[in-house]
Structures are given as C-alpha cells and as structure tokens.
Amino acid sequence: MKAKKLRQLIDRVKPQFQKGGKLAKLHSTFDAFESFLFVPDRVAQNGAHIRDSIDLKRTMTVVILALFPALIFGMLNVGFQHFLSVGKDVAFFSWQGFGFGFLKVFPIIVVSYVTGLGIEFIFAQVKGHEVNEGFLVSGMLIPLIMPVDVPLWMVALATAFAVVFGKEVFGGTGMNVFNPALLSRVFLFFAYPAFMTGDKIWIAGLTKGQGVIDGFSGATPLGEAAAGHIDKMPKFIDMFLGTIPGSIGETSTLAILIGAIILVATGIGSWKIMVSVILGGLFMGGILNLWGANSYMHVPFYYHLVMGGFAFGAVFMATDPVTGAQTEKGKWIYGFFIGLMSILIRVVNPAYPEGVMLAILLMNVFAPLIDYFVVQSNINRRLKRIPVKV
C-alpha cells in the first residue's frame, strides 16, 4: 500500500522534471532517484521480449555486499589496533572497539560517496545522461584502501580527482581506462606521500601523537619486511585473520575471502582473474625464494598472499570488468601479470612498500593490448579457415 502511495507521489511530481517542466534541467537527478526507488516500467520493445532480472544496480549491490565482511572487520580492527597502541586491553570483538572504528571509518565513507556521487550527478545532468551506478562500488572501495588516519579533505580531493580524471574525462562508467578507486589512492600516494606511507598512519591516533606504549611500532607487515625486520613480522595466521595494522579494509584475508566467495558464487566477479593473480603472485614469490638475495626474498612465497593489499587487490580491484582484460583468455594473462608485478615491485623496489596498486594500474594500461592480441589470434584463425583458391 505504501508503495502505491509513494508511486502516486512520484507520478504527481514527475511532469515537473520532464521536457517542458519547470525542473526539466534536473531530469537526470530525478531519474536517478526514481529508478533507485523503483525499477522502471519500461518494457522490452526490440529483440528479446524477456530479459534477465539483473541490472547494473543489482550487480553493484552484490559487490558492495561482498565488501561488507572486509568493511565490518576493518571497523573492528581500527578500534582494536587503536586500543592496543594506547595500551588498553580491549577484546577484538567488542562494542567499544567497533564503536571507535565505526566513528573513524564512517566519515571517510560519507565523504567518499558525497564527493563522488555529487560529481557524477553533475556530469550526468550536464550531459543529459542517466546517472551510472559505477560509483556505488568505487565509493566503498576508496575508504577501504585508505589508511585510517587520512584527513577527510584528502579523501574528498582524491575522490574528486579519480572521478573527474579517472572516469568522466573518458566518458563515464564503462569507458574508463584506470580503476577509479586505485587512482584515488595513487593520487594521494604521490601527492601526499607523508600521509600515505610510514609507520604512524595505519593506526588511528598515532599521527596525532597519541601515546604509544613501549615496544609498539605501528608498522605494517610490509613496512617491517621492507625495513628488513623479518623477525618482527606478525605470524601467518594473524595476517590471514587480519588483526594487524594496515589500510582499513585490506588486512583480513579471511574477510576478503568471504567476499570472493560471494562474488564468484553469484557470478559477478571473475574467478579467472582472482585465480590468475594468485598464481602470478605465488610464481614470483617462488622465484624470489629461489633467488634469495636478501632476507625479504626469503619470506615464504605464500606469505605474500596474506600481506598488504594483495588479496584485496586480487578480489576487488583486478576484477573490475571495465579496466581489466575483457576476453576470457586475456583475463588469465592479465591476472597473472598483476600477481607477478605486485610481488616484484613489493620486494625488489625499495621506494614502494606495496606493489599491488601500481601493478594493477600498470596492467590496466596493458589490458587493451592483451585483448588486442587475443582477438587478433581469433581473426587469424578465421582467415586461415578460408580455403585457398587455385
């Protein structure tokens, strides 16, 4: 019944936003809100008379759902790490820890969404297009790959940069070359390196000089490894569970794994890319183990899977269908090189403690090339089929 009343209300105001109406200029915005509330009554006119129930909104909803375990875990971990650093004994699963984490993380999410969606709406309005749902996921990814102490204005700036220069200049969702969420992070990484690297930024409060108890470093496993303190690295199981310092949503491989299961089970995320990234990572890790020139290279190859943003990148970033390889064969190559480059940059290049972000952006550039070769081989196969005329 309520739905009917809501529908009547919308139908009453709708003419205002249509051609000739007073608010016709806000057509895209109205349309976005209307289609948010109701799947439109449009029917299939050409071609297939029936259509699959899936649309971009549903797809994005599933991805956000898959991000939830990492998000909730991230909030818990932010609280847990904070209280650990100040020497307070608070259990991991506690309302106190979660409450603290929630208050830290939620503003970042709000800033990311408000900035990004605001820009998307403006662009859609100017171009007279429908508002695309792509940012619904980017808006959640951005907070999850930020260090918790990142200033909110930086989140806003980075998001704006990513949406405008990462997406809209190319023509919007579906046309972009780079993963917008990663672009926001890489922007901050190079523009404000002091805020994006180091030992202090990963735990809430540390940058503001809040008391750190003796013997507590605040460094991430990657930081420790890069500094050569292999002995100080957390245990494998801790890194797998994620009770370690790091970006908000990337520490728990377990939570990410749950997300991966959701993506693969629903058929939304490409398991081929996930698997090939892991294979690439294991391959490079194995080579470095054999090489063994320094103590970092001796870190067991499978450790890399649970360190840093590797798992998060493999499951949520590399699988972006727009910026990744689009052919099924290409996906294997694309993913493998992401894994390989991630570990190579991570271990061998001292300037960048984490290589996943750069590896994925690099392969974003190469994805069209990989597809080109895959498609070209298909074309050649077809040409060879033509019988030779004598």
Place this chain on the structure above:
Amino acid sequence: MPDTFKKYAIDMSKVIKIKRGLDIRLKGAAGKTISQAGRTDLFAVKPTDFKGIDPRILVKQGQEVLAGTPLFCDKTHPEIVFVSPVSGTVEEILRGERRKLLDIMVRSGLQPGFEPLQKGDPSTMDMEAIRQQIFKSGLWPSIIQRPYGVVADPNHTPRDIFISAFDSAPLGADYEFILKDEAKTFSTGIKALRKLTSGKVHIGLDSRKEPSKVFANLEGIEYHFFSGPHPAGNTGIQIHHVAPVNKEEVVWTVTPQLVALIGRTFLIGQLDSTWTFALAGSYIKEPRYIKGIRGMAIAPVLAGQLQEQELPPRVISGNVLTGTNIGENGYLGYYDSVVTVIPEGKYFDLFGWAMPGINKFSMSRSFLSSFLPKKSWDIDTNLKGGHRAFVMTGQYEKVFPMDIYPVHLLKAVITNDVDKMEQLGIYEVIEEDMALCEFVCTSKTDVQEILRTGLDLIRKEMSQ
C-alpha cells in the same frame, strides 16, 4: 544413447556438445495435443516479416485472388513472390510511415481456388524446374541465406543447405510432433532442396532424443547430432560447428515445416497453406498445438484462451527471444511455428534491484531464486533495468557458443567498422544466434538491433 543412433552408425564421440548457452524454462509449454483453429476469415502477409526484401505491391484492394496468387514481389528479384495463403478478396493494404508496406490482408471467400503448380517427383526434375516451382508457390522466401540472414538471393548456388530439426528456444515447437504424419512431404521437400545446392543438405538433430521416422533414413543427407542448451538448435550454431561460413561463401537454411510445405507442392500440385503451431506461454490457459492456416488472424485462436490477469498480455508471433509483438489482433508470422503469450511487464517494482528476488530469473546467481529449486518461470516483458554502457565482461560468451568475440563484434558494428565486422565473423551470425546475449545483458544493450544494423551495412557494402 538411443538405439536408433546405432542405425546411423553415429557414435557418441561424434555428437557435437554445445557447452555454452542457457535454457530458460518458461511456464506454459504446449501440451502434445493438436486442436483445430477456430474459423477465421482474415489472413495477412506481412512484408515486415522478410529481411532483405524491397516489396512491390501487385494487387489492388478488392481484387479477387486465389490461394497462390502473388500479392507482392521483390523489386530486385521479381521472381520472388509472396502469395496469398487462401482464396478470397484483398481486404486492405496497410501502409505505415513513408508509405512503408505493413500488411496485405485477404478475406477468404467461400469458393476455394488454387493457382496450379507442377506435380512431380523432384528427384527426376532439373534444378531450374524446381526453382520455378518454389518461386511460383511463394515459398522461396522460406529459404534464408547466410551471410546476412535475408531471403535467399536466387543468383547464388549455396555451398550447403542446413536444416535444424529441433527448436531449442524457450517454449519452442517440437517439429517431430508437428510433422509426425508428414514423412512423405518432408522427404519430398528434401529431394527438391538437394537439387538446389552443389554441396550437401545437412540436418541437425537433438542427440538427447531418438530421431522420429520423419527425419530418419533420408537419402543423401548429412546428419549431425547436437547436445546442450539453447542455442544448440539454431542453425547458425550448427553451421558454425559443422562447416562455418567463410567470406564469399553462401549457405542456405530452411525450417522443417517449410521443407514439408515445399514438398507438398510437388505432391499435390498446388499450394496448401495448412500450418501447425504451438500456442504457448504463461498467459495461455491450455497451451497446446493448433492446426490452422498460414498468415491467419490470431484473435480467434486466442478467444477464451487468455488468462484473466492484472497485467495485459503480450502476444508474440515466434518465441520470446526473437519473435514479433503482433498484439491480440495480429496475424501469424510467415516463419513462426509458435505463438507465445506472456504478461506485459509495464509496472514499477519498488526496490526491485535490492530485494532478495525469490521469483526473479537470472543467469547470474545474484538473486535468491537461483538457490531455490524451481521448475519453470513466469517472466514478463519488463526490461528490468535501464540502458547502460558495456560494463560487465564474459557475460555474452557464456551464452554464445561460437568462436567469435561477441562484444568486440558489436563494438565494430557500433563504430561502423566494416573491416572489423568481417574479421570478427559477422558472416556467421544472425540475430537469433545472439538473442541470448541480449537476454542476459546487464546493460540492457539492444544486441539484435545493433547486429541487424551491421548486417544491413555490410550487405550494402558487399553489393557495391
């Protein structure tokens, strides 16, 4: 493995397994009974049913015609005529925008009369005599050519002729059931078709079923067995896996019931437009087969058969993936062996995209329904989303069992890149082969419409 397979010396290793595709099990499959269609006086031949035809009208309103009298012909090939299925008078010539010919309606008279045709055994006739018979009977348009999916160009001799003996589309008709008493007419039709090609006549059979006597034991035929989900029954898919269409090659396809119709003209020496079709869909009270006449008005068939529901019905001549919306007062399409009636999905769905979706069908498993056991689905015509740019990948490939990159091909069409279209295999596909891509598309892309634009463009380029 059915025993009859052994008769053909077909071993299972020769069965072509189609792995990618999708069977959409819709409610309202036609039961295996045949009813006579109610009496109807109105019939229509619709120029819009035919691709690659530029119609020139040959009759006037009020003119008396016999069954088999040409109503219009193609401007480029006037020998391709489109004839009246019954005798009577031309009721109306309906034109649309820019005087485009839409329907030519004939009201049947009391006296049945036929244009005479030749009677004889096609295997003793020469190719030209057979061609003339098919032209005169108005059945030449039954023959569809690849590339382009248009009415066959009479100037070509096809490399091969392909016939798919089963319809794998949702609620598709069972040809073996329709033709169960037509073994003679079908085999005569095959004899005629064999004379038209320098190559072979291929028949694609469903490997899961035992071939009926209609399709079995035909002479000089290449049999192929296919298993797997729709579109395994599409001739395009079958051709691709048997002998793909290369550049400058031409292949013809005919559907089984039309083969029988061609055969019948040789047996009785006149045009018999009797036609059996499945009346199916969730809105039909008693889904079953109907024996009627080609081009008949559908209203008398639907009378008393439609479910009384809140949503209005959509009447489709053809199947739900490729058919034509003809409305409750439309006419049976030239090629269609099924009429499907489903709910018109003109409604708003509150938070439809966010709900668990117990009753929502999706190839993805993003709705709860995918995890519930369900036998058949009632799907309406709602678009279930808005048009977007291409975002998802790998989706089309799951339902498109050809060694072709579907999205790349469509993008070549969108950018009018004729060379790329050719390189990416446009000669091998027509709309029906990619209809499932359109069904599953997250971005609600009009795949079939885009492909048709490309096919028309490349056909124009090639004819210059």
